[in-house]
Amino acid sequence: MKSILQTCADIGATERQFAAGSVLLEEGAMSGLLYVLIEGVIEVARGETTIVVSSEPGSVFGEMSALLDAPHSATARTLTPTRAYVFEGSRDIIQSHPEIAFGVARILAQRLQAATTYLVDIKRQYQDHENHFAMVDEVLESLVHQQGLFSPGSDRQRSTTE
Numbered sequence: 001m002k003s004i005l006q007t008c009a010d011i012g013a014t015e016r017q018f019a020a021g022s023v024l025l026e027e028g029a030m031s032g033l034l035y036v037l038i039e040g041v042i043e044v045a046r047g048e049t050t051i052v053v054s055s056e057p058g059s060v061f062g063e064m065s066a067l068l069d070a071p072h073s074a075t076a077r078t079l080t081p082t083r084a085y086v087f088e089g090s091r092d093i094i095q096s097h098p099e100i101a102f103g104v105a106r107i108l109a110q111r112l113q114a115a116t117t118y119l120v121d122i123k124r125q126y127q128d129h130e131n132h133f134a135m136v137d138e139v140l141e142s143l144v145h146q147q148g149l150f151s152p153g154s155d156r157q158r159s160t161t162e
Helices: 004-010 063-068 090-096 098-125 132-145 155-161
Strands: 014-018 023-025 033-039 042-046 049-054 075-078 082-088
Touching: 004 033, 004 098, 023 033, 033 090, 063 090, 063 098, 082 090, 090 098
Parallel strands: none
Antiparallel strands: 014 082, 023 075, 033 082, 042 049, 042 075
């Protein structure tokens, strides 16, 4: 199977260059854009908290917003001069190009696997402690069985916004 970068090149995706410090996606905005990293370094942050820094060619940004038809959950910013393929109408691109959809699915599966592995490790480390780490069971259970609309956040956050 072709790499996501090869697929982007084959379908004539728009390649753009960005200066260091460029905001590609803004948390809370709906841009309809999907980025596939060719080279450079991109930081993804929610608020002031860095979630990930990626320099791996083929990394995808904006896919969650496209798939969920929701605002971006984080801000993606370039840390170095960066080249990326840029797609407008990201949802249409994912639907019309199986290779891109598979690449996005693979990336999402890798992220879910990493999150699940991390939570299992925390559970093992704190299994003998009687404290708030018991919630890890609930989180793992929800990851395994979650379907439909998922509204993350603490009960405290939800009760203040409802």
